[in-house]
Amino acid sequence: MKTKLIAPSLLSADFGNLERDIEMLNRSQADWLHVDVMDGRFVPNISFGFPVMKTIQKFSKKFVDVHLMIVEPEKYVEQFIEMGADLVSVHYEASIHLHRTIDLIQKRGAKAGVVLNPATPVLMLEDIIAEVDLVLLMSVNPGFGGQKFIENTYKKIAETKDLILSNNSTALIQVDGGVNLENAAKLFDAGADVLVAGNAVFSSEDPERTIELLKI
Numbered sequence: 581m582k583t584k585l586i587a588p589s590l591l592s593a594d595f596g597n598l599e600r601d602i603e604m605l606n607r608s609q610a611d612w613l614h615v616d617v618m619d620g621r622f623v624p625n626i627s628f629g630f631p632v633m634k635t636i637q638k639f640s641k642k643f644v645d646v647h648l649m650i651v652e653p654e655k656y657v658e659q660f661i662e663m664g665a666d667l668v669s670v671h672y673e674a675s676i677h678l679h680r681t682i683d684l685i686q687k688r689g690a691k692a693g694v695v696l697n698p699a700t701p702v703l704m705l706e707d708i709i710a711e712v713d714l715v716l717l718m719s720v721n722p723g724f725g726g727q728k729f730i731e732n733t734y735k736k737i738a739e740t741k742d743l744i745l746s747n748n749s750t751a752l753i754q755v756d757g758g759v760n761l762e763n764a765a766k767l768f769d770a771g772a773d774v775l776v777a778g779n780a781v782f783s784s785e786d787p788e789r790t791i792e793l794l795k796i
């Protein structure tokens with residue numbers, strides 16, 4: 581996988597015009613399509629589940645990146661993969677048997693990511709970093725789009741990079757929350773490989789152009 585990737589989050593799309601928004605992403609320079617699944621238990625919000633995933637599978641031509649903000653993610657990862665997920669990321673904080681869940685995702689043919697909330701230290705990944713395909717650093721508290729970026733994320737990117745290097749891991753670093761045209765270049769420079777952007781893309785006047793600018 582190449583680096584400097586943009587993954588627009590569908591959470592900020594117009595669900596009354598989902599097909600139109602997915603087609604816009606298909607035309608754009610977006611690399612991945614980020615799918616935020618929330619259960620109202622792990623996070624204080626409910627987003628969407630399998631019916632929306634079905635629409636994504638039908639129309640998206642992009643790599644489908646599923647971010648599960650749910651308790652007991654191991655119960656659902658296989659179904660998301662069957663419905664077209666290319667990458668499934670589960671929260672460290674929601675996974676009692678993280679190693680088993682990562683293994684299950686990969687055995688079913690998808691890439692596996694682990695997600696850290698802003699208050700979870702990077703060092704918790706020491707014994708799983710060699711196994712994962714991606715580390716997703718939350719740069720806001722998960723649950724809602726359009727929140728303010730937490731600056732401590734830069735420190736966590738550096739720590740994750742060190743951890744990856746010292747373990748000969750091939751994991752990509754993804755950053756999610758509050759990414760915009762002001763901080764994107766700085767985040768790539770700091771070592772992020774994939775940036776998620778919801779509000780910055782969908783609330784802009786020209787989402788396709790914004791996606792292009794986020795890569796510069």
Ligand code: DX5
Binds near residue numbers: 720722727
């Ligand atoms: C937050 C989600 C994010 C969110 C990002 O819980 O995981 O993917 O949609 O949204 P913005 O880019 O609007 O902060």
Ligand code: ZN
Binds near residue numbers: 589614615616756776
């Ligand atoms: Zn997300």
